[in-house]
Amino acid sequence: MDSLPAELLRLIFDNCDPPSVRALRLTCGRLADVGYDYLLPPSFRAVEWKDDVQRLHSIAHHDRLNRSISSITFNFSKVDEYSARHASFFQHWLQEPEERSILLQDAWIKYYELEGKARDLPPFHTRSAMVEESFKRLPNLKDLEITYTKCPYDIEVFKDVFLVRNCRKRDPTFRAQTCKNMNAIISAVRHVSLNSLTIDQLPLEIFRLPDDRRHWFDCCASSFSSLSKLDLTIDPPANLMPQSRFKAINGLGHVLQLSPNLTHLSLSFHTYHAPMQKFGFSFRALLQDFTFTKLTSLKLEGVSCSEEDLRSFLLRHAKTLERLRLGGRGLAKPYELSIGGVHLHEGSFRSLFASLQGKLPKLQRLHLEGDLEAGDIRTGARARETFKFHASVDENWEDMDGPDHFGSRRVVQEGKTMDSSALERYLIHGGPFPKLVVPDAASASASTASSEGSPSPSPELGPVSGGPGMAATPATAIAV
Numbered sequence: 477m478d479s480l481p482a483e484l485l486r487l488i489f490d491n492c493d494p495p496s497v498r499a500l501r502l503t504c505g506r507l508a509d510v511g512y513d514y515l516l517p518p519s520f521r522a523v524e525w526k527d528d529v530q531r532l533h534s535i536a537h538h539d540r541l542n543r544s545i546s547s548i549t550f551n552f553s554k555v556d557e558y559s560a561r562h563a564s565f566f567q568h569w570l571q572e573p574e575e576r577s578i579l580l581q582d583a584w585i586k587y588y589e590l591e592g593k594a595r596d597l598p599p600f601h602t603r604s605a606m607v608e609e610s611f612k613r614l615p616n617l618k619d620l621e622i623t624y625t626k627c628p629y630d631i632e633v634f635k636d637v638f639l640v641r642n643c644r645k646r647d648p649t650f651r652a653q654t655c656k657n658m659n660a661i662i663s664a665v666r667h668v669s670l671n672s673l674t675i676d677q678l679p680l681e682i683f684r685l686p687d688d689r690r691h692w693f694d695c696c697a698s699s700f701s702s703l704s705k706l707d708l709t710i711d712p713p714a715n716l717m718p719q720s721r722f723k724a725i726n727g728l729g730h731v732l733q734l735s736p737n738l739t740h741l742s743l744s745f746h747t748y749h750a751p752m753q754k755f756g757f758s759f760r761a762l763l764q765d766f767t768f769t770k771l772t773s774l775k776l777e778g779v780s781c782s783e784e785d786l787r788s789f790l791l792r793h794a795k796t797l798e799r800l801r802l803g804g805r806g807l808a809k810p811y812e813l814s815i816g817g818v819h820l821h822e823g824s825f826r827s828l829f830a831s832l833q834g835k836l837p838k839l840q841r842l843h844l845e846g847d848l849e850a851g852d853i854r855t856g857a858r859a860r861e862t863f864k865f866h867a868s869v870d871e872n873w874e875d876m877d878g879p880d881h882f883g884s885r886r887v888v889q890e891g892k893t894m895d896s897s898a899l900e901r902y903l904i905h906g907g908p909f910p911k912l913v914v915p916d917a918a919s920a921s922a923s924t925a926s927s928e929g930s931p932s933p934s935p936e937l938g939p940v941s942g943g944p945g946m947a948a949t950p951a952t953a954i955a956v
Contacts, residue, residue, distance in 0.1 A: 482510055485506070485507065485510045486510060486513075488500070489510065489511055489513075489514040490514075492514070494517075497511055497514045497515065498515070501515075512540050512541070513540070513543070513544060515541065515544070516535065516541055516544040516545065517544075518544060518545065518546040518547060519546070519547045519548075519549065520532060520535070520545050520547070520548045520549070521548075521549045521551065522548065522549065522550050522551065523551045523628040523629075524551075524552060524554075524594045524597070524600065524628070525590040525591065525593050525594035525597075525628070525629075526593070527597055529600065529603050529606055529607060529610075530606070532545075532548070532607070532610045533606050533607075533609065533610045535610075536609070536610040536611075536612075536613040536614050537613060542613050542614055542615065543615060543616050544616075545614050545616065545617055546616045546617060546618050546619065547617070547618065547619035547620070547621070548617065548619070548620055548621070549620075549621040549622075549623065550600075550620075550621070550622045550623070550657075550661060551623050551626060551628040552600070552622070552623070552624050552628075552654070552657055553623060553624050553625060553626055553627065553628045553638065553644060553645075554628075554644070554645035555587065555634065555637070555638075555643060555644070555645055556642065556643050556644060556645040556646070559640070559642040559643045560634070560637045560643040561584075563636075563637050563640050563642070563643050564580055564583070564633050564634075564636070564637050565580065567633075567636050567637070568580065568633075579633065580633060583631050583632075583633035583634065586629070586631055587629065587631065587634065590629060599653075599656075600656075600657050600660065601653075601656035601657050601659070601660045603660075604659075604660035604663055604664070607660060607661065607663075607664045608660075608663050608664040608667065610664070611664035611665065611667045611668050612664075612667045614668065617668050617670070618668075618669075618670060618671040618672070619670065619671060619672045619673075620661075620665065620670055620672070620673050620674070621673075621674040621675075621676075622657075622658070622661060622674070622675045622676070623674075623675075623676050623677075624644065624654070624676060624677035625638065625641075625644060625676050625677060626638060626676075639809070639810045640809050640810065641748070641751070641807050641809065646748065651679050651681070651711075651713065654677070654679050655679055655681070655682045655685075655688060658675075658678065658679075658682060659682075659688060659691055659692075662691065662692055662695045662696065663691070663695055665695060665696070665699050666694075666695040666696070666698060666699045667699075668699060669699065669702040670699060670700075670702060670703055671702065671703065671704050671705065672703065672704065672705035672706070672707075672740075673700075673703060673705070673706055673707070674705075674707040674708075675707070675708055675709065676707075676709045677709055677711050677746070678708055678709065678710055678711060679711050679713065680710050680711060680712045680713065680716070680724045680725075680728070681713050681716070681720070681724055683723070683724045683725075683726075683727025683728045683730075683731065684720050684723045684724040684727060689723075689727045692727070692731055693727075693730060693731070693734075696731055696734045696735075697734055700731070700734040700735045701734065701735070701736065701737060702737065703735045703737065703738060704737060704738060704739045704740065704770075705738070705739065705740040705741075706732075706735055706738055706740070706741055706742070707740075707741075707742040708742065708743055708744070709744040709745075709746055710728070710743070710744065710745045710746070710755070711746055711747075711748060712745060712747055712755055713749075714749035714750075722761070725757050725761055725762055726761070728762065729761070729762040729763050729764075729766075732762070732763060732766075733763065733766050735768075736768065736769070737770055738768045738770065738771055739770050739771060739772045739773065740771075740772065740773040740774075741768065741771060741773070741774050741775070742774075742775040742777075742801075743775070743776055743777070743779070744775070744776075744777035744778050744804060744806075744816065745777070745778035745779055746778060746806065746807050746816070747778070747807075748807065751806065751807035751808075751815060752815055752847075754778055754779055754780035754817070754818070754819040755778055755779055755780060756779075756780035756781065756819075756821065757779065757780075757781065758781060758782075758785055759781060759785050759786065759788070759789040760785060760788075763789075765792070767792045767793060768793060768796075769796065770796060771793045771796050771797060772796055772797065772798040772799065772838075773797075773798065773799040773800075773801075774790075774793065774797060774799070774800050774801070775800075775801035775802075775804070776801070776802055776803075776818060777801075777802075777803055777804040777806065777816045777817075777818070777846070778804075778806055778816045778817075778818075779818055779819070780818075780819035780820070780821055781818075781819075781820065781821070782820060782821060782822035782823060783820050783822055783823025783824065783825075783827060783828045783850070784822065784823065786818075786820070786828065787828055787831055787832065790832060790836070791832070791835060791836075794835055794836050794837065794838070795837075795838065796838060797836055797838055797839055798838050798839060798840045798841070799839075799840060799841045799842075799843075799873065800836075800839060800841070800842050800843070801842075801843045801844075801845070802817075802818045802842075802843075802844050802845075802848070803816055803817040803818050803844055803845040803846035803847075803848060803865065804816040804845050804846060805845070805846070805867070806846055813846075813847075813864060813866070813892070813893060814845050814846035814847070814864075814865070814866065814867065815846055815847055816845070816846045817844075817845070817846030817847035817848045817849065817864075817865075818846075818848055819848075819849045819850070820849070820850040820851070820861075821851075821852055823850060824850045824851075824861050825848055825850050825861055825863070826861070826909060829899060829902065829903055829909070830909065832903060833902065833903055833906060834906065836903070836904075839903065839904055840904070841869075841873060841900065842896060842899060842900040842903050842904065843867075843868070843869055843873075843896055843900070844863075844865040844896035844899065845865050845866065845867045845896075846864070846865060847862070847863075847864050848862070848863045848864075848865065849861065849862050849863075850862075863894070863912055864892060864893045864894070865893060865894060865895060865896050866888045866893040866894070866895060867895075868895035868896065868897065894912065898910035898911075898912070899912075
């Protein structure tokens with residue numbers, strides 16, 4: 477073994493699982509030395525029921541092991557016990573009663589054991605100094621994920637439960653606690669140069685509160701300049717007054733502008749207090765005339781804006797934009813149709829796509845998913861344009877084939893949903909505007925009326941599908 481080149485030894489370790497790596501390192505000093513880099517997987521996963529903060533701190537202060545960590549996931553998800561018990565029971569309804577009872581009992585016993593361990597640990601935000609010190613000593617850390625929607629337990633029953641939004645715990649202290657955790661991590665992020673950052677539940681008000689707002693601006697000023705991929709799912713509060721709303725959007729826009737080298741941007745809004753609502757804002761207020769000069773992939777989900785505003789934003793990135801996604805699953809339950817679409821409070825989708833045809837020369841793929849509506853809800857169905865799209869590709873743009881099943885990201889109802897392949901061909905290759913399926917006769921009338929040039933709703937009526945208080949924010953200078 478001592479005569480074998482290091483490259484060959486590394487190839488051997490590449491094909492070993494963790495127990496084999498540990499056993500192989502015991503055979504001789506040479507293998508022990510080469511195998512050091514394979515003791516830890518490159519992805520570190522931190523959950524609240526284990527003392528992973530201390531473990532990360534120990535790894536970071538090891539002269540060799542600290543180079544192994546290239547990505548970190550902080551999972552703060554918690555279970556809503558009441559909803560989860562009901563969901564887990566019905567998810568296993570078809571099993572034999574005795575088998576179901578044993579399965580669920582074992583799962584909940586394991587859960588209570590893990591939660592007991594979590595209660596013995598101090599809150600995450602109180603150990604922010606330890607997290608920050610760890611990040612300083614992780615030279616190869618490039619990818620960071622913060623999640624509140626993925627199962628934190630290695631329990632099969634709970635993996636299905638976490639697909640249902642009601643089963644994720646959101647108690648009265650949730651938003652305040654989330655902001656504290658986010659601020660602790662952002663303090664640490666300023667010491668590394670990240671390639672990608674994913675946050676799947678980010679409270680919007682964190683960009684409104686003066687101290688939090690300034691904290692993010694200061695910490696992101698240098699670290700976000702290296703980002704090439706940014707995936708943010710924004711969680712707006714139920715009650716946000718117009719002035720606070722503007723300040724929050726203004727702060728979010730400033731943080732986005734601190735990431736000028738993005739190639740992939742995903743911006744989603746999930747309104748947990750009203751899952752069908754779309755969040756209204758203006759791209760001009762969010763980013764003014766700022767352009768991501770390297771942007772190749774863009775996803776927008778759960779937003780409400782005007783046709784002109786969206787068109788202007790897309791055309792600013794026409795020189796580089798290769799892949800465009802409008803809409804997504806949103807907060808739909810596993811068996812529901814996608815509800816994370818896009819709403820136009822002025823104009824129509826037919827007009828939008830017609831005006832973009834031939835003006836996005838780099839565009840290779842277009843994908844639509846969820847409920848796409850144009851027009852104001854208060855003007856009646858005849859003044860609205862409504863379509864429902866199901867997913868035909870996954871997040872990696874791979875085709876989704878095979879039968880649908882519980883938990884699948886593809887839900888299809890014949891005659892009610894369609895895929896976006898026809899619009900993709902129209903936008904990229906030209907030709908006549910395709911005939912699109914509408915969910916019912918009323919929507920068909922709305923689509924026809926809009927397509928024949930019926931007037932768009934007046935912007936004074938208010939832009940958002942689903943209720944008052946969601947008016948588009950006027951274009952204004954960024955206030956830092």
